Amino acid sequence: MNRDRRLEVMVGEVLRWGTIASSALFAVGLVMALAGYRPDRAPVILASALVILLATPPARVVVSMIEYVRERDWLFVVLTLIVLLALGGSVAAAYL
Amino acid sequence: MNPPNQNPLNPLNPLNLTAELAVIIFGSGAVAGGLGVALGLGGGIFLVPFLTLALGFPLKSAAAISLCTVIATSSAVSARRAGNQLINLRLGMVLEVATTAGSLLGGITAQLVADTTLQRLFGVVSIAVAFVMLGRINRRNVILDPAADPGRLGGRFHEEESGGVVTYRIKRLPLALVASFVAGNVSSLLGIGGGIIKVPVLNAWCGVPLRAAAATSALMIGVTATGGAIIYYGHGDLRPLLAAPAVLGVQIGSWGGAQFAERFSVKWLKLLMSALLIVVAVLMFVRSLG
Numbered sequence: 001m002n003r004d005r006r007l008e009v010m011v012g013e014v015l016r017w018g019t020i021a022s023s024a025l026f027a028v029g030l031v032m033a034l035a036g037y038r039p040d041r042a043p044v045i046l047a048s049a050l051v052i053l054l055a056t057p058p059a060r061v062v063v064s065m066i067e068y069v070r071e072r073d074w075l076f077v078v079l080t081l082i083v084l085l086a087l088g089g090s091v092a093a094a095y096l
Numbered sequence: 097m098n099p100p101n102q103n104p105l106n107p108l109n110p111l112n113l114t115a116e117l118a119v120i121i122f123g124s125g126a127v128a129g130g131l132g133v134a135l136g137l138g139g140g141i142f143l144v145p146f147l148t149l150a151l152g153f154p155l156k157s158a159a160a161i162s163l164c165t166v167i168a169t170s171s172a173v174s175a176r177r178a179g180n181q182l183i184n185l186r187l188g189m190v191l192e193v194a195t196t197a198g199s200l201l202g203g204i205t206a207q208l209v210a211d212t213t214l215q216r217l218f219g220v221v222s223i224a225v226a227f228v229m230l231g232r233i234n235r236r237n238v239i240l241d242p243a244a245d246p247g248r249l250g251g252r253f254h255e256e257e258s259g260g261v262v263t264y265r266i267k268r269l270p271l272a273l274v275a276s277f278v279a280g281n282v283s284s285l286l287g288i289g290g291g292i293i294k295v296p297v298l299n300a301w302c303g304v305p306l307r308a309a310a311a312t313s314a315l316m317i318g319v320t321a322t323g324g325a326i327i328y329y330g331h332g333d334l335r336p337l338l339a340a341p342a343v344l345g346v347q348i349g350s351w352g353g354a355q356f357a358e359r360f361s362v363k364w365l366k367l368l369m370s371a372l373l374i375v376v377a378v379l380m381f382v383r384s385l386g
Contacts (some may be wrong), residue, residue, distance in 0.1 A: 004185055008181070009179050011185070012179060015170075015178070018171055019175060046337055049336065050164070050334070053164060054326060056167070057167060060171075064185070079192075083189070083193055086193070086196035086323060087319070089200045093200065093204050094328075094329060
């Protein structure tokens with residue numbers, strides 16, 4: 001139960017920093033786009049915000065997998081791997 | 097006067113996001129986020145109808161934007177809740193296998209079917225869930241003995257309403273997996289988190305108390321929505337410029353909603369949720385008929 005709580009806190013940190021980074025970049029990119037400031041840069045910033053947003057939940061799964069490996073909880077290692085593979089399937093479906 | 101492809105509300109042209117439209121999207125995101133967090137949902141169930149019915153976005157574009165807000169809400173809300181043991185990480189991980197598989201399949205299917213089909217599906221899903229919630233409005237799933245064994249996937253947490261530690265055990269795991277697969281599928285197709293399917297099923301049939309079901313679902317929908325959003329992005333239906341005001345609005349709204357969500361009683365939350373879903377369903381059917 002205590003180990004689960006520690007993982008919960010680690011997961012929370014990953015989600016917190018992912019949220020802060022993507023929201024900050026979305027805000028900066030949006031203001032730049034609306035103001036017409038550096039029209040070459042705004043789309044790059046907005047795209048990075050989106051990529052960080054999309055990468056945050058998978059990062060949480062990766063952190064969980066590392067923790068389950070350390071606990072030698074192989075059933076949950078396999079489960080987290082399957083989730084990551086399914087997300088990889090989405091990337092394949094998006095670009096193939 | 098404008099030809100159709102230069103309509104200021106046409107989301108397929110990334111260059112014409114006006115400040116006005118950004119404010120409207122931001123505001124609708126804030127309202128959807130506030131309602132969503134109060135109900136333990138991602139808010140997409142309210143944002144998608146608004147973007148399609150009020151602003152005239154194609155359903156796929158609205159769904160893609162909504163999935164971004166679902167991810168943002170999931171991450172922000174779960175970051176805030178982490179540590180108080182309301183989120184059931186193990187149950188969430190087991191069910192995520194089903195939601196991500198469903199999400200992958202739904203994302204592929206969404207590229208193949210018409211918007212009107214998706215609108216009718218949205219209506220059917222909303223109605224079904226509303227009636228499930230209404231039918232189970234007085235059920236409780238907690239064992240009030242704090243020494244009870246929660247089993248491998250169950251959990252225990254401190255409940256505000258009864259002022260004690262409550263323990264719960266998971267029942268009918270296969271049903272929870274099926275519901276999660278359907279939720280993941282519908283999530284990608286319709287741009288919602290899928291909490292409206294998982295939370296009632298987990299609560300009504302699988303033994304999970306409403307607040308734990310909502311917290312666990314809120315964590316899961318981030319991964320689920322990511323699977324769908326990636327597919328929309330790859331197919332050009334997801335514009336970062338349109339997602340930006342929606343994501344920021346939902347963040348503000350869900351932060352605001354979280355300040356008073358705990359004060360609502362579970363019974364009133366269920367009633368409010370059901371009423372809103374029925375309204376959404378009717379609007380979607382009307383829209384799909386043209």
